[in-house]
Amino acid sequence: MSHNAPLSDVPLSDVLAGLDEWMSLPIKQQPNWPDPVRVARVRQELATQPPLVFAGEVDQLRERLAAAAAGKAFVLQGGDCAETFEGATADNIRNRVKTILQMAVILTYGASTPVVKMGRMAGQFAKPRSSDSETRDGVTLPAYRGDIVNGYDFTEQSRTPDPQRILDGYHMASSTLNLVRAFTQGGFADLREVHSWNSGFAATPANQRYERVAKEIDRAIKFMEAAGADFDALKRVEFYTGHEALLMDYERPMTRVDSRTHQPYNTSSHFLWIGERTRDLDGAHVDFLSRVRNPIGVKLGPSTTPDTMRELVERLDPHREPGRLTFITRMGAGKIRDALPPLLEAAAGLESTPLWVTDPMHGNGITTPSGYKTRRFDDVVDEVTGFFESHRAAGTHPGGIHVELTGDDVTECLGGSEHIDEETLSTRYESLCDPRLNHKQSLELAFLVAEQLSA
Numbered sequence: 001m002s003h004n005a006p007l008s009d010v011p012l013s014d015v016l017a018g019l020d021e022w023m024s025l026p027i028k029q030q031p032n033w034p035d036p037v038r039v040a041r042v043r044q045e046l047a048t049q050p051p052l053v054f055a056g057e058v059d060q061l062r063e064r065l066a067a068a069a070a071g072k073a074f075v076l077q078g079g080d081c082a083e084t085f086e087g088a089t090a091d092n093i094r095n096r097v098k099t100i101l102q103m104a105v106i107l108t109y110g111a112s113t114p115v116v117k118m119g120r121m122a123g124q125f126a127k128p129r130s131s132d133s134e135t136r137d138g139v140t141l142p143a144y145r146g147d148i149v150n151g152y153d154f155t156e157q158s159r160t161p162d163p164q165r166i167l168d169g170y171h172m173a174s175s176t177l178n179l180v181r182a183f184t185q186g187g188f189a190d191l192r193e194v195h196s197w198n199s200g201f202a203a204t205p206a207n208q209r210y211e212r213v214a215k216e217i218d219r220a221i222k223f224m225e226a227a228g229a230d231f232d233a234l235k236r237v238e239f240y241t242g243h244e245a246l247l248m249d250y251e252r253p254m255t256r257v258d259s260r261t262h263q264p265y266n267t268s269s270h271f272l273w274i275g276e277r278t279r280d281l282d283g284a285h286v287d288f289l290s291r292v293r294n295p296i297g298v299k300l301g302p303s304t305t306p307d308t309m310r311e312l313v314e315r316l317d318p319h320r321e322p323g324r325l326t327f328i329t330r331m332g333a334g335k336i337r338d339a340l341p342p343l344l345e346a347a348a349g350l351e352s353t354p355l356w357v358t359d360p361m362h363g364n365g366i367t368t369p370s371g372y373k374t375r376r377f378d379d380v381v382d383e384v385t386g387f388f389e390s391h392r393a394a395g396t397h398p399g400g401i402h403v404e405l406t407g408d409d410v411t412e413c414l415g416g417s418e419h420i421d422e423e424t425l426s427t428r429y430e431s432l433c434d435p436r437l438n439h440k441q442s443l444e445l446a447f448l449v450a451e452q453l454s455a
Ligand SMILES: O=C[C@H](O)[C@H](O)COP(=O)(O)O
Pocket: 081, 127, 128, 129, 130, 131, 433, 434
């Protein structure tokens, strides 16, 4: 029997042994910890900490993703490229949650589709890098790999990987998730608050357009209330977390055997994805994630062949379980119309039902002459359009969108209705890794996606 069988026929000792199989496989993008003994101690301590999510929630998300894969819902995943410890403030978390809620309203209302809301939040602390090191003014130090590994400051001390950061990352994820749960379960995310999510954001065409949608929703709710509808269910909103499962010294200790089902769940997050750089078929990440019950995503870049995709299905979704596997394509605006159709065609013969999500960010990175990593809003929109076109042509379901965004008024991506240009980038560029859509650009994108969805 395959190791990730949906039914728990595998002896517990085999399950536990399997969870460490990755250690014997090639692995990429892990830090060079200077003191492995300290890391081992941290791993042990982390393994004793309470889980961040409950396995039942994870199962519920799998059902929601299955609905999206079947064209009955749409998934919205968004958040920072790299969450930071310093950025885990109430204001910052609230603005990101508000932005995702607003985008979800635009999509739900504009396209009459249920939206599965998921943050790149509460654990998005580890980053894969193109280069292991960074050189500035002749000084070479280890690359910044995310706050869960090392610091961004360009000093030897800060860039040296520090395992204490793994525990700090756990606590940051825990407090972030606590606030996210408070907002989404305590009334803040109630659809009757649809106007208040817009407050605090500057008046712009996108916000004004949002206000108009909010007014219409308000009127509809008032009408239904007057007609006797009970809206208590609106008080609570399902909101899930996801991050790239990259740092094995975090992901493994957070993986626990569920007492109800005797199956392993990665309790650091509801959803986990494997990055473009670590999805080797015979590598550690694919093996490890094939053994946990969480729904799993895999990033697919433009060079992905149908064979690779088929093999990923075999390894990660051998039982063809709806909701289990999400392909997050990140092809680039210029490539998606050529690169995605062969994958959609090949998937049709597999009896698998992967959820197809577009990440219109990571294939569209450019660096300005002054050294800023950025993306053009128009390229982001073009990739999203290419995603919808490809699915329409193939008769498959465009199931969701995955974006790097913030609720703040940063200037990291070029364009949008505010026409951020190369000179403006430096005024408020805050990301420590990839450029994010700001609040207005996020709403603008949501309106465009809603149009595509309802086309
Ligand atoms: O977020 C994705 C990657 O970590 C990022 O794009 C890598 O960036 P780099 O090429 O600057 O290392």
